[in-house]
Amino acid sequence: MQVTETLNEGLKRGYAITVTAAELEAKVNEKLTEAQPEIEMKGFRKGKVPMALLKKQFGQRVLGEAMQEAIDGAMNEHFEKSGDRPAAQPEVKMTNDDWKEGDDVAVEMTYEKLPEIPEVDLSGVKLEKLVVKADDEQVNETLESLAKNAQDFDAREEGAAAEDGDQIVFDFLGKVDGEAFEGGAAEDYPMVLGSNSFIPGFEEQLVGVKAGEEKDVTVSFPEEYGAEHLAGKEAVFECKIKEVKAPKAAEIDDELAKKYGAEDLEGLKTQIRERLEADYANTARQVTKRKLLDALDGLVSFDLPPSLVEAEAKQIAHQLWHEDNPEVQGHDHGEIETTEEHTKLAERRVRLGLLLAEIGNKAEVEVTDQEMTQAVMAQARQYPGQERQFFEFIQQNPQMQQQLRAPIFEDKVVDHIVDQAEVTEKEISKDELKEAVDALEEEIA
Structure with missing residues (x-):
């Protein structure tokens, strides 16, 4: 096997690799000899198939494997000897396109090698570590946010109209073309107005309702709605308002x-x-x-x-x-x-x-x-x-x-x-x- 340098420019390297026909034949014989004991063929006992017949039957396939192994071996040996570390997978191609069995194999390998990295005295590096302490104001702001997230709701005065952010408790029955549909009804359902938990346009129509009122809400399901039989359809929800509650932040105490x-x-x-x-x-x-x-x-x-x-x-x-x-x-x-x-x-x-x-x-x-x-x-x-x-x-x-x-x-x-x-x-x-x-x-x- 011969390896000849063809390119040495900056970090670019190129090499011509020649694997002789004799080396290939030796590798093929080695692989067939290794496999021979396990091979069975009609007319021969296991492990007794003649080498000439094995070559005829499996030679071409083994030759390809031997060729790849020889080239890979030459590349690995080159990198071990040279110490080069390729920046990416080397480009490898055969240069004798008219190759036939019995010829030497000529391959060209090109790559960019990783550079030599100089030593750096890290003890000479000076850094500033920024430290921020949380003050009482920041802690209290977070507490207030937690209290708001843990909010409860208290009933508004009798006759009070629901505002955005209030919770209403209501029964509803949804209909499309006058027919109720599956999943379109509930009782004592709690909903926070403005939470956008319902179909777009639904909650806005309930702002201003009062406990004891009944109201029909008309909306259209989005075109991309999950249930195909409802997508894009207009629906009417018959709503019975039972309670209107105002939000109340949780107390900032041990219970919170x-x-x-x-x-x-x-x-x-x-x-x-x-x-x-x-x-x-x-x-x-x-x-x-x-x-x-x-x-x-x-x-x-x-x-x-x-x-x-x-x-x-x-x-x-x-x-x-x-x-x-x-x-x-x-x-x-x-x-x-x-x-x-x-x-x-x-x-x-x-x-x-x-x-x-x-x-x-x-x-x-x-x-x-x-x-x-x-x-x-x-x-x-x-x-x-x-x-x-x-x-x-x-x-x-x-x-x-x-x-x-x-x-x-x-x-x-x-x-x-x-x-x-x-x-x-x-x-x-x-x-x-x-x-x-x-x-x-x-x-x-």
């Missing part, structure tokens, strides 16, 4: 706390404070991460595989185009041209991606099975009722697994770098944190 799983009000306040500060910490971490990436980007410089930059630039252009054209849901649109700005951003992403991967690999950072399972479960929640199918899809799709693993790996590498960097804490307000986040978004835009 117990509704939300706390022992008492002070315990609920502690939970709220911890949750708010955890949310602030997650947001602040994104700011710190961006500052870290900016610092790393300024510390290193190395050649980038053009194919990776081009692919990333196209993805960026595609994503931004859809953000500017949200009405286009599919991907059957024309080709989207990449700009210099897309390419510049792509170069940054590829450079930082390669650097973080190198740092992570040297630090032996790994994504655990438990972390992957949690990531899959988080994604699966977006498909209620289809969780099992989603899990199976992920298990059978290595590319999707990598898409889920990549951000987890990146975050763990960032944590590793932060642990080694010089970090100072700075306490700021919630508004100042928002300003820092807005500033980052403006830079990205």
Whole structure:
């Protein structure tokens, strides 16, 4: 087997690989000899089929396998010796198109290799960790929101008209073309006006009703309504109003706390404070991460595989185009041209991606099975009722697994770098944190 370099330009590499006919024949004989003991054929006992007959019967198929194995072996041996790591799957093609059995096999392999990543002294990286404490005002605002969500309803004065936001308790009977339909009736049904829990246009017609009144509500089912026999049809609902109730926020006390799983009000306040500060910490971490990436980007410089930059630039252009054209849901649109700005951003992403991967690999950072399972479960929640199918899809799709693993790996590498960097804490307000986040978004835009 011969391997000859044909291209060495930047990160681009090309090699001519020749597998001799003798090497192929030897590999075919080896594979047939290995399989011979298990082969049965009419007129011969198991394992006693002559080699000449085996070649005639299975030679062509085994030859193809031997050829592929020989080429794969030559590629693997080359990468082991050279230390090259291809940026993507190498392109391999036969160059002697008129090949016939008995000829040498000539193959051309081209690829872009990953660059050598320079060492980075992480101890020299200086970062600022933003810390936001939840004050009493923020805790009280959250308490009031929780109380509103836990609201109850008290009966209004006799003769009071229902207002938007009130709860009415009523009986109703729905009819289409004068005939009642299945699922169109209920008794003592509680409904909050303005909750949009009924067919569009239904609740608005009951604003102003009073307890004891009867009222017919006429609406049309949406064209895309789930029940085909009702879709697009006009319906009349005979409504008998029994009660009209006004909303009443729950008292902010120990009873409210117990509704939300706390022992008492002070315990609920502690939970709220911890949750708010955890949310602030997650947001602040994104700011710190961006500052870290900016610092790393300024510390290193190395050649980038053009194919990776081009692919990333196209993805960026595609994503931004859809953000500017949200009405286009599919991907059957024309080709989207990449700009210099897309390419510049792509170069940054590829450079930082390669650097973080190198740092992570040297630090032996790994994504655990438990972390992957949690990531899959988080994604699966977006498909209620289809969780099992989603899990199976992920298990059978290595590319999707990598898409889920990549951000987890990146975050763990960032944590590793932060642990080694010089970090100072700075306490700021919630508004100042928002300003820092807005500033980052403006830079990205």
